[in-house]
Amino acid sequence: MKFGILVNEGPYQHQASDSAYQFAQAALTAGHEVYRVFFYHDGVNNGTRLTVPPQDDRNVVDRWSELAEKHSLDLVLCVAAAQRRGLLDADEAQRHGKDADNIAPGFRISGLGQLIEAAIQSDRLVTFGD
Helix, strand or coil, X not given: CEEEEEECCCCCCCCHHHXXXXXXXXXXXXXXXXXXXXXXXXXXXXXXXXXXXXXXXXXXXXXXXXXXXXXXCCEEEEHHHHHHCCCCCHHHHHHCXXXXXXXXXXXXXXXXXXXXXXXXXXXXXXXXXC
């Protein structure tokens, strides 16, 4: 089965990101395909490279980056939601005259069309968070 995953909540204020990550990991281990993980609303905060959790806590952002690298996952941050929350890739930072970018490895910024495409191309679109 081919899954699209939608994450609507940030990494540390809600269980949604952890649940989405564990779902993706379990699906891949079981031999399923994850077409795309789309991060929307506060979910885009899963994609900042500036997160520094305490040493005894899980690093949600690094877990997503490592899973993406291991399985060639497409991790997409909604461009409008990301910009509202100060998340920029190098191109967006330059376009808006900012002096830095902060997107974690394995993530990319794109529009809502990527969510629609994931829903069309996947057998199921599974949503985590409100």
